[in-house]
Amino acid sequence: MKKVVLILCVLSMVFSCKSNKKSSGKLQIVTTTTMITDLVKNIGGDVVDIKGLMGSGVDPHLYKASEGDVTKLANADIIFYNGLHLEGKLVEVFEKMKNKKTIAIANALDKNTLIGSEYFASNYDPHIWFNIDYWLQAGAFVTKTLEVELPEQAETFRKNWESYHAQLVTLKQEISGIIETLPQEKRILVTAHDAFNYFGKSFHFEVVGLQGLSTATEAGVQDVQKLAAFIIENKVNAIFVESSVPKRTIEALQAAVKSKNHEVAIGGTLYSDALGTTATVEGTYIGMYKYNVKTIIEALKASNE
Template identity: 75%
Template sequence: MKKQLISLLIITLFFSCKNEKQTNGKLNVVTTTTMITDLVKNIGGEHINLQGLMGSGVDPHLYKASEGDVTKLSSADIIFYNGLHLEGKLVEVFEKMKTKKTIAISDAIDKKTLIGSEYFASNYDPHIWFDITYWKQATQFIVEVLSEEIPDQKANFEANGAKYIEKLNTLKTKLETTISELPEEQRILVTAHDAFNYFGKAFSFQVVGLQGLSTATEAGVQDVQKLSAFIIENKVKAIFVESSVPKRTIEALQAAVKSKGHEVTIGGTLYSDALGNAGTIEGTYIGMFEYNVNTIVNALK
């Protein structure tokens, strides 16, 4: 009942409010995940008022709109979200906001190139930010959207977008160099859930998640036993916790491996569905990606 009331309140305010900019005359932009917030910040900069709904460590699969989100959503000129049913609990709200104000950045990507997934209503793996090529496409898409909304700042948005794409190109080269230190037979990434399939495809890793693509699913005893056998058979040195997923499932997996007379370490915590704390290196998309790769390679070498 509370969920229905919040959804109704959001939708009512959304359509009833006047689409006015704040007194400083800037466009009001709301974003969902921390990755999107960071991306839009790099492009919009000081020319927009930016507010993100989700913070560090927040799982977008399970996120529910709070009463505090109502004001942000109702006063927004544009809402950027991931799409592909990543924000599972917000889908109903966004579907009822089908105006130009709600924009899925996944619309920038050719669906034929995405990884299929029967776990999602969209039939696609939504973790597109782990493919840097996709993130570059999302960058250009946001540049175009913001330029259309604020034509007199188009040159600034385009310049910011070009600068950010250059940074992404540098990031990709740096990650490839780091990953090259790890023999291909050791590139097996075992994590709490299947958030890293695009990463695996881009950097030649075999990726295995204990849970499905959505953290809304739970790993059962059979899943743990099956994956523990896989770890032993493939001599996997380390497995990884995710910042937005409870670590108990990975600890259970480690215990299952140990019960069979083998050892596997927990190689560290990876950032999957959310960035790190604001103000830290991991609090940016580029810093998060570099941190993840360094953590993975160091633990698996």
């Protein structure tokens, strides 16, 4: 708590400083999650300067602002974040930043279409990036925001978005074709926490997470035993680790299933709340999505043979 108060005090002092945009010619943008960083980079291109707070493998549910983040936030013209209380530890910081443009990309979406959640203060599942249609809406929203903030580069933003929009549409078509090769009865996705409900809704998977929607909630013995029983009953032969969640929870689940004389394989590691390492294919939203789908389908198909 003391750390949050200190950061807020520092921010209140430095936010009165003039923006860097006029001196550098570029919008100074801060983003929270790696997914948002990738989205804004594709739209902003070379005419914006983007600094992401979170890196590969970082869990946004548990992320706390560091002293090093203060400078990034203070120098930003715009701050893009997910919203829906995904960045739970940063909400208080954002709410106090009255002199800054803090933009929640979830505001681009119709809340009536979101998946409800009793675990988040917003009452919605915040993992919206796994619905590609939502990500298309988010991209259009970011584009309009940048056009307003830097109108002299509006044409650049529009052209960048047109190109990336086409790539996202192609992504949806490609993965839809891959998923169609998996029988409906085999579309059961068991992961460390419930990050994939929008994916499941989009592509007709039953999704079950051990820790619920937030990794801040620990899975208990009863949760493990209940899910182990579900796996056995539904003959699920592959479960998945997540890159931003300790694998011990899934390993405990695997052990619980084995103790009941049933084998379940760990089908691979999925990217859920963060992209892969920078400069790798999985370090982009499109690459991450393709990797996840390939990993899921191959593991569940193997269990079918």
